[in-house]
Amino acid sequence: MPTVSVDGHTIQYVTAGEGPPLLLLHGGIIDAGPVSWGEVVEPLAEDFTVYAPDMLGYDDSDVPDVDYTIDRHVDTMAGFVRELGLDSDGDGVHVCGLSMGGAVALGLTLDTTVPVKRLVCLDCFGLGTDLPRGKLSYALSRLPILNRIAVALFRRSRKFTKASLAGVARDPDQLSEDAVDRVWEYAKKPSACVAFRDFRKHEITKEGYRTNFTPRLDDLSVPVLFVHGQHDEVVPVEWARRAADAAPDARLTILDDCAHWPPREAPETTVRLVREFCLDA
Template identity: 75%
Template sequence: MATVEVDGHDIRYAEAGEGPPLLLLHGGIIDAGPVSWGDVIEPLSERFTVYAPDMLGYGDSDVPDVDYTIDRHVRTMAGFCDELGIESPSVCGLSLGGAVALGLALDTDVEVSHLVPTSCFGLGTELPRGTLSWALSRLPFLNRIAVALFRRSRGFTKASLAGIVHDTDGLSADCVDAVWEYARKPNACVAFRNFRKHEMTRDGYVTNFAPRLGELDVPTLFVHGRHDEVVPVELAERAAPRAPTAELTVLERCAHWPPREQPDRMVELLTEFCVGTDT
């Protein structure tokens, strides 16, 4: 693990391996580089130089008093690449990180070589539970109660992951331990609660890259779990044909967390797509 300063804030990140650069961007709620990518960093480092940052407000990175919008995360990750001199990276983003990855490719000077939006947020405006989702986003104390329960019980932590995985029994012990560890950090869910406040309206999500997918000029692979209830697979199925050079891989027996549910398959997909099997 190392730290780099971006726009006056410390960003903590893991770096491993040698080879073409691969930037892994985690999701929201209680997440960080080691939480979502813990099973894949080491095997991917055999073919890539892997960078797995804790995005601003998450994990062991700084938690400044700012608005945690997609645009904020995009600018911070662009600065991260600039500060470390990361050139032409492949970028794989999970959920919230998928939208950040799209923003890097569409709205910054980062020359993304390959793009892998995974369980990607930002492909539509529909809230998963309609106005109920919006109403819950306006009741942050409910999230604080949930985080308090996470902190008290590893068993509750594992059970709660049923909301994002197809089979909690298939998760490694290290995975559950990582979530539980990061849930006990003082900043757990602070950035995500702020994100929901800015991202959700009565009419739906603010961020929607779907109308702009035709602007993508980078090879793109959408990866999505068949049983994803957070971001329905139908959004990825509609998105892939809109991007000029996009493909879609749907993972069976998988929900919203492919890097932890099917880490071997994710390593295989990233390696084949970003460097090829004959490299």
């Protein structure tokens, strides 16, 4: 896999295809470019030049001793676009983000000079402040040992890994073998969850999530597609509905048979939605 240096840190990425650039940004916890986007890169490469980086702190990208905030990821991904010259033709970059990556995609659009052409947010984080378990979520964010134990169990058992994916997939038995294997293999790496634990420490406060783009959605100057799983227990589907109402030029698609992981739960549908939206310019 190719790499690029951004602000002195190595970022690994997957790339394929020819056509307008499409940047795919993965989520948090145990995730990376090939983990979430493994089944959609090649189909999307029929129409786009696809770039799926491992964000700073994830998989085989560098894991420096920094604060892994949304702002940090936004700055790094803006540098990624700059270093690879994805915006050099002046026609803009399509950006698609999943969960935490959705918040990063919103930050790229609202807070950087990256010329985002069309924006797709899948089960997007950063659109509300309410913690899913209230004060318990805050307490758990201050107990990283529990996450370390969970990762250790992932490393020991593919069966446990698959069962745990019920937290992001409506039916883990419907996931491809590749989806489970990618998570399991990544969990075995020393970098697994290091960045996410730090992100969670900074992101979760006693008052709720720190990142909330909702008050700024009316500043979006590009078309945006919100896609959300009806059964998502990580990010409430109501956040997507509210965001689609607030953004000036927005569409919303609710996936009836999905939870939090559309690129793996419904890869063909995800490819179709991204392709149709981004090519409808």
